[in-house]
Amino acid sequence: MKIKGARVTIEDLRLDHVFQMSRWGKHDNPLLGDYNFPDLSAREVTKWYGMKVNSVFNKYFSIRNEDGELIGYMGIKDIKFIRRNSTLGIVLDPNYINKGYGTEILDTFLLYYFTEMKMRKMILEVAEFNKRAYRVYEKIGFRPVGYYLDEFYNHELDLSNPHYLEHKSSFVIDGKKIYNYIYKMVIEKKGFFSLRSKRETI
Numbered sequence: 795m796k797i798k799g800a801r802v803t804i805e806d807l808r809l810d811h812v813f814q815m816s817r818w819g820k821h822d823n824p825l826l827g828d829y830n831f832p833d834l835s836a837r838e839v840t841k842w843y844g845m846k847v848n849s850v851f852n853k854y855f856s857i858r859n860e861d862g863e864l865i866g867y868m869g870i871k872d873i874k875f876i877r878r879n880s881t882l883g884i885v886l887d888p889n890y891i892n893k894g895y896g897t898e899i900l901d902t903f904l905l906y907y908f909t910e911m912k913m914r915k916m917i918l919e920v921a922e923f924n925k926r927a928y929r930v931y932e933k934i935g936f937r938p939v940g941y942y943l944d945e946f947y948n949h950e951l952d953l954s955n956p957h958y959l960e961h962k963s964s965f966v967i968d969g970k971k972i973y974n975y976i977y978k979m980v981i982e983k984k985g986f987f988s989l990r991s992k993r994e995t996i
C-alpha cells in the first residue's frame with residue numbers, strides 16, 4: 795500500500811523504517827518528551843515494531859517526504875470493522891515539525907481512509923497543551939467532543955520549566971502525581987469533505 799500526497803508518501807510500516815527512526819531528533823520541550831523516539835537496542839527496536847504490527851486491530855504507516863527521508867509514522871488503532879472507525883496516532887521527527895507536513899499527511903490519509911478504506915469516523919485524543927497538534931486537527935475538520943483529565947506520562951516533570959509554566963492551566967498537580975487535560979476529537983466523512991472542498995476554493 796502506498797498513498798501519495800503533493801510532498802509525502804505514506805506506506806506500510808516496515809522494520810527497517812523503525813531503525814531509521816532511532817536517528818531522529820529530540821524535542822527540547824519536556825511536555826513532548828513522550829513523542830521522542832526512545833533510545834533502543836536492535837533487539838528492542840524489533841520488539842517495538844512487533845508490538846505495533848502484531849494486531850489486526852491496528853495498522854501502522856511510515857511517512858516519507860519529497861526527498862525520500864523518513865519523517866514520521868502514524869497508526870490507526872482499535873479499528874472497528876463493523877462500525878468503521880478507528881483512533882489516530884501520529885508522530886513526526888522533531889526536525890520536520892511545523893513545515894506543513896502534518897496537515898498534508900492527514901489530508902492525504904483521510905481521503906484514502908474515507909474512500910478506499912470506506913471508514914466512517916476517526917477518533918483521537920490530544921493534550922490541551924499540545925496547541926500545534928490541536929490546530930492541525932482543527933484545520934482538517936476534527937471537532938472536540940470530550941474534555942477530561944488524564945495522568946501525565948512523567949510525574950518527575952520539572953515544574954519550573956518555562957514550557958510547563960506557559961501551559962500550567964492545562965495541568966492539575968495532586969501530591970506527587972501530575973495530570974493534564976485532554977480533548978477527545980472526532981471527524982466524520984461528511985465533515986472532512988465539506989471542509990476540504992472549502993479549503994480548495996480559497
Ligand SMILES: CC(C)(COP(=O)(O)OP(=O)(O)OC[C@H]1O[C@@H](n2cnc3c(N)ncnc32)[C@H](O)[C@@H]1OP(=O)(O)O)[C@@H](O)C(=O)NCCC(=O)NCCS
Nearest residue numbers: 829884885886891892893894895896897920925926927929
Ligand atoms: C502534531 C504534528 C503531527 C503536527 O504536524 P506539523 O507538520 O508539525 O504541523 P503543520 O506544520 O502541518 O501545522 C502546524 C499548525 O499549527 C500551528 N502552530 C504551531 N505552533 C503552534 C502553537 N504553539 N500554538 C498554536 N498553533 C501553533 C502552525 O501555525 C500551523 O497552523 P497554520 O497552518 O494555521 O499556520 C507534529 O507537530 C508532531 O509530530 N508533533 C509531536 C508529536 C505529537 O504531538 N503528536 C500528536 C499527538 S496528539
